[in-house]
Amino acid sequence: MPDRIRTRELAAEFIRRGDPLGWFEALYQEAERGDGAVPWADQEPNPRLIEFWKAHPLETSGKRALVIGSGFGDDAEQLAAWGFKTTGFDISKTAIEATRERYPETRVEYVVADLFQPPAGWLRAFDFVLEIYTIQALPANLRPGAIEKIAQFVAPGGLLLVIARGRAEDEPEGQGPPWPVTREELDGFRRAGLEEESFEDYAEPEPPWVRRFRALYRRS
Numbered sequence: 001m002p003d004r005i006r007t008r009e010l011a012a013e014f015i016r017r018g019d020p021l022g023w024f025e026a027l028y029q030e031a032e033r034g035d036g037a038v039p040w041a042d043q044e045p046n047p048r049l050i051e052f053w054k055a056h057p058l059e060t061s062g063k064r065a066l067v068i069g070s071g072f073g074d075d076a077e078q079l080a081a082w083g084f085k086t087t088g089f090d091i092s093k094t095a096i097e098a099t100r101e102r103y104p105e106t107r108v109e110y111v112v113a114d115l116f117q118p119p120a121g122w123l124r125a126f127d128f129v130l131e132i133y134t135i136q137a138l139p140a141n142l143r144p145g146a147i148e149k150i151a152q153f154v155a156p157g158g159l160l161l162v163i164a165r166g167r168a169e170d171e172p173e174g175q176g177p178p179w180p181v182t183r184e185e186l187d188g189f190r191r192a193g194l195e196e197e198s199f200e201d202y203a204e205p206e207p208p209w210v211r212r213f214r215a216l217y218r219r220s
């Protein structure tokens, strides 16, 4: 069965049971057993993160970065290679264990943690927070709370970079995950006290020309 179809099936099953976060661990476990694959696991840092960095290299010396839903760790490793003291966290224990196996020499601190119940010490503690594709993997009713939590990790003067599938306000979100997000939803970061530095709305250059948002926020 194609990975995307299995992912949707699992997500729907867990959401029906009232456990909208449980399918991530189930999916990683299936992949670990060799029974399917994780559809977002590209085995490389996100190209849009690399592109962002080429245009906006940041001072990293003595700075801390946090990666939300770090999956198999490729983006967290990239931030560490750029010089950040980096923490990556994921709700899936299996994903974190697989990441530690992939990167046995890593300098990244990988933590099993739930975005909705993060360690208290992470509050306003990070100079650079990276969120790629986690919000869009959560059902609509959980997204405002997730956005508020993510905003809380940004230290005064710190930045948050968000990359997500995008859709117009009047467009149905379709059958997910992923559920593309609206700009209005991402405005939740502003309502949570961050300033929007830039907002890009673009289509990927190759088929199926997925629409994405890439937004940068700052806490003043």
Ligand SMILES: C[S@@+](CC[C@H](N)C(=O)[O-])C[C@H]1O[C@@H](n2cnc3c(N)ncnc32)[C@H](O)[C@@H]1O
Binding pocket: 021, 024, 025, 040, 041, 042, 046, 068, 069, 070, 071, 072, 089, 090, 091, 092, 095, 113, 114, 115, 116, 131, 132, 133, 134, 137
């Ligand atoms: C769609 S994947 C994206 C992974 C990675 N950021 C990437 O771009 O490849 C979403 C990730 O967020 C994790 N996740 C989902 N809900 C979470 C939560 N409440 N707390 C922490 N991690 C979560 C999932 O386990 C999964 O690894």
